[in-house]
Amino acid sequence: MQLVVARIGRAHGIRGEVTVEVRTDEPELRLGPGAVLATDPASAGPLTIETGRVHSGRLLLRFEGVRTRSGAESLRNVLLIAEVDPEELPEDPEEFYDHQLMDLDVVLADGTEIGRITEISHLPSQDLFIVERPDGSEVMIPFVEEIVTEIDLAEQRAVITPPPGLIDDRAEVASAREAAAGTDPAAAGEAGAGADGGPDHASAADEPAAGEGPESTGGAAGGADRGDGAAR
Numbered sequence: 001m002q003l004v005v006a007r008i009g010r011a012h013g014i015r016g017e018v019t020v021e022v023r024t025d026e027p028e029l030r031l032g033p034g035a036v037l038a039t040d041p042a043s044a045g046p047l048t049i050e051t052g053r054v055h056s057g058r059l060l061l062r063f064e065g066v067r068t069r070s071g072a073e074s075l076r077n078v079l080l081i082a083e084v085d086p087e088e089l090p091e092d093p094e095e096f097y098d099h100q101l102m103d104l105d106v107v108l109a110d111g112t113e114i115g116r117i118t119e120i121s122h123l124p125s126q127d128l129f130i131v132e133r134p135d136g137s138e139v140m141i142p143f144v145e146e147i148v149t150e151i152d153l154a155e156q157r158a159v160i161t162p163p164p165g166l167i168d169d170r171a172e173v174a175s176a177r178e179a180a181a182g183t184d185p186a187a188a189g190e191a192g193a194g195a196d197g198g199p200d201h202a203s204a205a206d207e208p209a210a211g212e213g214p215e216s217t218g219g220a221a222g223g224a225d226r227g228d229g230a231a232r
Contacts, residue, residue: 001099002038005030006080011072012060018072020059020080027059030082040079047080096151105157106131106141109149114167115139117158129158139167 005027009019024030033052039045048064066072084097098120106114106129118138119130127143141147141160150159 001084002081003084003097003099004040004079005037005082006059008061008075008078008080010076011069012055014069015062016066016068016072017060017062018066018075020061022059024082031059031061031080035082038081038083040081044075044078045080047075047078096153100153101129101151101158103156104151104153107157107159109159109161114160141166 003024005022005024007021007023009021011017012019020031022031031049031052033049035049037045037047037049039047049061050064051062053060063075066075101117101120104117106117108114113134115131115133117129118132120143121128121130121140129141129143129148131139131141133139141162147162147166148158148160152159
């Protein structure tokens with residue numbers, strides 16, 4: 001299966017290097033020298049990484065056959081895509097790739113069905129499950145250890161202990177794109193994650209970000225007592 005692991009940014013210098021917006025927590029594995037990556041658009045690749053280095057906190061890559069600034073600039077905004085074994089697990093046992101979490105059943109500790117994970121949103125303070133309920137509505141579940149208590153890949157389920165107001169009739173119902181874009185649904189197209197350009201995995205946060213309630217959204221962190229780990 002294919003995962004977006006980076007987006008090429010501006011050219012750096014005059015010898016073909018480019019800045020890279022990393023979209024994986026395993027750049028040393030996905031973006032190391034010798035890695036051959038597919039691209040979007042496909043016409044730009046495949047690209048083979050020749051060298052990589054960190055400069056001023058940003059990853060710089062040079063690709064085989066790209067030796068000039070103009071050549072590097074022609075690759076701007078190209079997505080880099082890695083081929084990943086669907087059975088492969090992240091190195092951290094408390095993390096999962098997004099594709100492993102998609103379509104998991106979400107249930108309470110007593111087995112009550114809540115819905116099914118249809119999308120994973122990677123936002124600055126924690127990761128967020130978008131869960132489709134049996135009636136077709138959606139609810140946002142922050143992927144934090146005190147709410148998502150277990151991920152059981154064998155049983156294909158995520159067990160949650162939601163605080164009051166998270167999944168009842170007062171819960172906010174919104175798509176991940178609407179949530180990430182604010183209250184303007186028209187801005188929604190800029191917000192998703194995963195295969196369309198977000199991080200290739202997520203992890204359960206230790207606790208919700210300060211000032212955010214159950215309906216807030218955010219980025220990744222590590223979980224405890226979650227059977228198989230967290231999400232990537």
